[in-house]
Amino acid sequence: MNIQSKKLELVQLILNTEKPAILEKIEDILKKGKSSDWWDEISEAERKAIEMGISEANNGELIPHEVVMKEVKAKYKLS
DSSP states (O other), X not given: OOHHHHHHHHHHHHHHXXXXXXXXXXXXXXXXXXXXXXXXXXXXXXXXXXXXXXXXXXXXXXXXXXXXXXXXXXXXXXX
16 A cells, blocks of 8 residues: 555544544644654754764773772862
């Protein structure tokens, strides 16, 4: 079944239903489907930085949590 046939089938089912709860669920699903992915909302520079971080992590280029926390505490004078 192609996409157009499926759409027509769904339209027919929607037109034949008398249950408001079903229509509300369909509306919610369709509205959620229109929302964009956060990845599409960030800048190209942010995407590249994330991709570089993933690549570094995959290559084992990591800084242990303890080291990071020590640096943060020193920088912001936290105890």
